[in-house]
Amino acid sequence: MADLGFDGQVAIITGAGGGLGRSHALELAKRGALIVVNDLGGSVDGTGEDASAAQKVVDEIKAAGGEAVANHDSVATPDGGKAIVQTAIDAFGRVDIVINNAGILRDKSFHNMTPDLVDPVIDVHLRGAFNVTQPAYVHMREQGYGRIVSTASAAGIFGNFGQTNYGAAKMGLVGFTRVLAVEGAKNNIKANVIAPVAKSRMTEDLMGDLVDRFGPEYVSPLVAWLAHADVPVTGEIYSVGAGHVARVFIGVTTGYTNTGDLTAEDIRDHFEAIRDEGGYTVPANLNEELMKTLSSIG
Numbered sequence: 001m002a003d004l005g006f007d008g009q010v011a012i013i014t015g016a017g018g019g020l021g022r023s024h025a026l027e028l029a030k031r032g033a034l035i036v037v038n039d040l041g042g043s044v045d046g047t048g049e050d051a052s053a054a055q056k057v058v059d060e061i062k063a064a065g066g067e068a069v070a071n072h073d074s075v076a077t078p079d080g081g082k083a084i085v086q087t088a089i090d091a092f093g094r095v096d097i098v099i100n101n102a103g104i105l106r107d108k109s110f111h112n113m114t115p116d117l118v119d120p121v122i123d124v125h126l127r128g129a130f131n132v133t134q135p136a137y138v139h140m141r142e143q144g145y146g147r148i149v150s151t152a153s154a155a156g157i158f159g160n161f162g163q164t165n166y167g168a169a170k171m172g173l174v175g176f177t178r179v180l181a182v183e184g185a186k187n188n189i190k191a192n193v194i195a196p197v198a199k200s201r202m203t204e205d206l207m208g209d210l211v212d213r214f215g216p217e218y219v220s221p222l223v224a225w226l227a228h229a230d231v232p233v234t235g236e237i238y239s240v241g242a243g244h245v246a247r248v249f250i251g252v253t254t255g256y257t258n259t260g261d262l263t264a265e266d267i268r269d270h271f272e273a274i275r276d277e278g279g280y281t282v283p284a285n286l287n288e289e290l291m292k293t294l295s296s297i298g
């Protein structure tokens, strides 16, 4: 089969001055996409700025024969999001792909969590996806084409100590993506989520001896596929790292039905059946789940 190319397509990659974003930018550029390398250039906790982070990756892409432009705006404000998309329009005249990747960490156990640890994390990860994707989506609707890949995390999907702020923001991106998948369908706009594990400045102290098996280059091929015209799915979640790729899905058990006299005791007495994972279904959207409930009550 032919290689997956992106000739002439324009991709915005947020937080692409290092780590995973840089790797995605190099991968898409190598395959012919024109790249907006966005990065504020701050530290892992989101403080500070450094315009050279994005520029270095642009220089790398150009040195390898690709095309890219730097943008240093923050994804955390609506104006920043608009400016990032405007950079794509000014430089290349269109936008086909948004990779929501920018991120920060402010971990703390929940009983010590304070607003200054919550708000910036929600602003960068979750609001950041709104701020950048919406102005791009307007162009995607008009051209009848778009691909959006957002970066969630196992910390939110499955849970991890000390990350209520981050987990909430990351799981928020799952809801964001599933609704975009529904709304974008008629204009050939597809949105999917990745939950990566990779060595970066964010994780290298946490991963111990295994860290070198988790290069970011093991994540970017999935991003390239999900950003490609041929990708057959939308609204889905994929776990990826160290050469392993798997689908994560939200399923519903067969459940228990009692349309007569459902009580708390009745639920207690059938709890095992309610929780039984055998025969689960995976609804693609709210309507599919509602139809399942309606068919259960007969």
Ligand code: NAI
Binding pocket: 014, 015, 016, 017, 018, 019, 020, 021, 038, 039, 040, 041, 042, 043, 044, 046, 053, 073, 074, 075, 076, 100, 101, 102, 103, 104, 124, 151, 152, 153, 154, 195, 196, 197, 198, 199, 200, 201, 202, 203
């Ligand atoms: P990283 O710290 O190398 O990359 C994040 C980038 O986002 C940095 O270059 C940073 O300057 C940029 N950034 C932060 N705030 C920004 C803002 N307001 N506007 C624009 N850029 C901003 O870390 P890494 O690991 O490459 O993270 C990339 C994404 O992957 C993040 O969303 C992270 O939460 C997510 N992730 C990473 C995992 C891993 O194992 N490395 C695990 C799960 C999720």
